[in-house]
Amino acid sequence: MSAVIIDGKATSKKLRGEVYEKVAKLGAMGIKAGLAVVIVGDDPASRTYVNNKKKACAECGIYSEEYALSAETTEAELLALIDKLNAKEDINGILVQLPLPKHISEDKVINAIRPDKDVDAFHPQNVGKIMTGDFDFLPCTPAGVMALLEEYGIDVSGKRAAVIGRSNIVGKPQSMLLLHKNATVTICHSRTKDLAKILRESDIIVAAVGKAGFVTGDMVSEGAVVMDVGINRNAEGKLCGDVDYAAVSEKASFITPVPGGVGPMTITMLMKNTLKATCIQNNINLD
Ligand code: GUN
Numbered sequence: 001m002s003a004v005i006i007d008g009k010a011t012s013k014k015l016r017g018e019v020y021e022k023v024a025k026l027g028a029m030g031i032k033a034g035l036a037v038v039i040v041g042d043d044p045a046s047r048t049y050v051n052n053k054k055k056a057c058a059e060c061g062i063y064s065e066e067y068a069l070s071a072e073t074t075e076a077e078l079l080a081l082i083d084k085l086n087a088k089e090d091i092n093g094i095l096v097q098l099p100l101p102k103h104i105s106e107d108k109v110i111n112a113i114r115p116d117k118d119v120d121a122f123h124p125q126n127v128g129k130i131m132t133g134d135f136d137f138l139p140c141t142p143a144g145v146m147a148l149l150e151e152y153g154i155d156v157s158g159k160r161a162a163v164i165g166r167s168n169i170v171g172k173p174q175s176m177l178l179l180h181k182n183a184t185v186t187i188c189h190s191r192t193k194d195l196a197k198i199l200r201e202s203d204i205i206v207a208a209v210g211k212a213g214f215v216t217g218d219m220v221s222e223g224a225v226v227m228d229v230g231i232n233r234n235a236e237g238k239l240c241g242d243v244d245y246a247a248v249s250e251k252a253s254f255i256t257p258v259p260g261g262v263g264p265m266t267i268t269m270l271m272k273n274t275l276k277a278t279c280i281q282n283n284i285n286l287d
Helices: 008-030 044-062 075-087 105-114 124-132 140-151 172-180 195-200 262-281
Strands: 034-040 063-067 093-098 160-164 184-188 204-207 225-228
Touching: 008 044, 008 140, 034 044, 034 262, 044 063, 044 225, 044 262, 063 075, 075 093, 075 105, 093 184, 093 262, 124 172, 140 172, 140 225, 140 262, 160 172, 160 195, 172 184, 172 204, 184 195
Parallel strands: 034 063, 034 093, 160 184, 160 204, 204 225
Antiparallel strands: none
16 A cells, blocks of 8 residues: 555645635734744744744744744743733733753643733643643644544544553644544653554554654554654754654555644644633634
8 A cells, every 4th residue: 555645735725725824814803913933042943943934934923923042041031021021011922932941840830821822722721621622722743643644534533542642732632632532542752661562453543752764664564654753963954753754654644744744734733722712811712
């Protein structure tokens, strides 16, 4: 079998168009959607992500502000900025790019963001809502995976899904979103025994490991759906995912490429969350 390549760029373009239209509707009511993006230090990958987030805002008609702070910024200074952004009327969403420098507690910073401006869905209140299924904001990367599955008509109900990785940003919320859609979910991680056996028994695999070529062709059964969340550099410095794409795409029914798969969707979901935050804060329902 040769897999259908899931086009995250095309799906993103379509969904960003929908966000743009709704943002324009708000604009006609005199309401502007605004996102603040905070970056601390000069990590090149974080810089690229932040630039892409600002570009996506412009594409969707969302006002954005960037706060680029030096790596020496203290925790107290960053918390003071969060306080200011929490109160700022033209800012509906706050995104603090992670990772933060070691001397700043990510937990403290995430906890300081007003939950109704937490467009990453990292605040414990929003994480709790994801557990119960009664959520306002979906975590961006897992939501991007779910939106691609929906776009390609892939029904997950009753299917066996394996999520590789248990991070707070991807693995854990991804498992919950799949569970809410009635998949039978196995969360795999570095201590999992017989990982290959679990993957071979899975209809859907979401790889969020952070290791190039981690999922090999022999780990995947014919017809499986493979969603690759990894963003790595291989030995030649080329961008690649967690999945051995050449081998796995021969067996899978659907596969996401890297780049051009889940990556663009993550930022698109951030745009959707910023729109949602603006609607919630203004008591408007555009759905
Ligand atoms: N760093 C890597 N992924 C993310 C993300 O989704 N949100 C934020 N804020 N930082 C990240």
